[in-house]
Each structure stands twice: as structure tokens, then as C-alpha cells.
Amino acid sequence: MRPGVALKPGTPIEEVYPLINSENPVEMVLVMTVEPGFGGQKFMPEMMEKVRMLRNKYPSLDIEVDGGLGPSTIDVAASAGANCIVAGSSVFGAPEPAAVISLMRKSVLENQEKC
Numbered sequence: 775m776r777p778g779v780a781l782k783p784g785t786p787i788e789e790v791y792p793l794i795n796s797e798n799p800v801e802m803v804l805v806m807t808v809e810p811g812f813g814g815q816k817f818m819p820e821m822m823e824k825v826r827m828l829r830n831k832y833p834s835l836d837i838e839v840d841g842g843l844g845p846s847t848i849d850v851a852a853s854a855g856a857n858c859i860v861a862g863s864s865v866f867g868a869p870e871p872a873a874v875i876s877l878m879r880k881s882v883l884e885n886q887e888k889c
């Protein structure tokens with residue numbers, strides 16, 4: 775099992791640190807980039823500060839983002855340090871879903887190489 779935890783937009787990043795630093799740590803943090811509830815919402819770029827802070831503090835942590843991710847927002851998320859991407863509308867609404875997934879994977883991999 776790989777435990778994870780999700781942060782709503784209004785939850786300060788500091789609240790997750792004790793869970794990562796614990797002797798039984800979470801291995802993945804999901805930073806919600808929309809309010810949880812439904813797909814098709816607008817990506818909240820201000821959440822990238824949380825992603826950057828986590829990536830700086832925990833270089834090998836899995837950091838997931840969920841909400842409004844697609845070709846127009848993936849680079850911002852990947853360059854902030856997100857390496858797990860949840861995308862609904864941008865994939866299911868695309869004529870070629872595999873091409874969208876491929877583009878997002880490429881962005882994450884390219885940004886990981888810069889670290």
C-alpha cells in the first residue's frame with residue numbers, strides 16, 4: 775500500500791508536513807487545483823506555490839495535481855514539481871486522448887530532467 779493525502783485549495787501546505795515527516799509517512803500528496811466536486815473547472819495557478827514548496831522540501835515525494843489540467847496548464851504544474859497528473863475533461867474531450875496524455879507525460883519528464 776502507498777498512502778497519500780489530498781489538500782483542498784483552502785488547506786495550508788504546512789498541515790501536511792507532519793504527515794510526511796511521520797515515522798509512517800504519506801508517500802503522495804494530492805494538491806487539488808480546483809475545489810473538489812466536479813470536472814471541467816478552471817485550474818487555480820495559485821496552488822503551484824504549494825507544489826513548489828513541497829518539491830523543494832521533498833525531492834522524491836510523489837506530488838499529484840487534480841483539476842483543470844491539460845495542454846494549456848501542464849507546463850506550469852510540471853515545472854512547479856508535480857509528477858502525477860489527474861486530468862478529466864482535457865483527455866476525455868479530446869479527439870485524440872492518447873496525444874493529450876503523451877503531451878502531458880512529456881512535460882512532466884522534461885521538467886523532472888531539469889531537477
Ligand SMILES: O=C(CO)[C@@H](O)[C@H](O)COP(=O)(O)O
Pocket residue numbers: 808809810811812813814815840841842843860861862863864
Ligand atoms: O472531480 C474533480 C474534482 O473533484 C476533477 O478535478 C476531476 O478529477 C478532473 O477533472 P478535470 O478538471 O480535468 O475536468
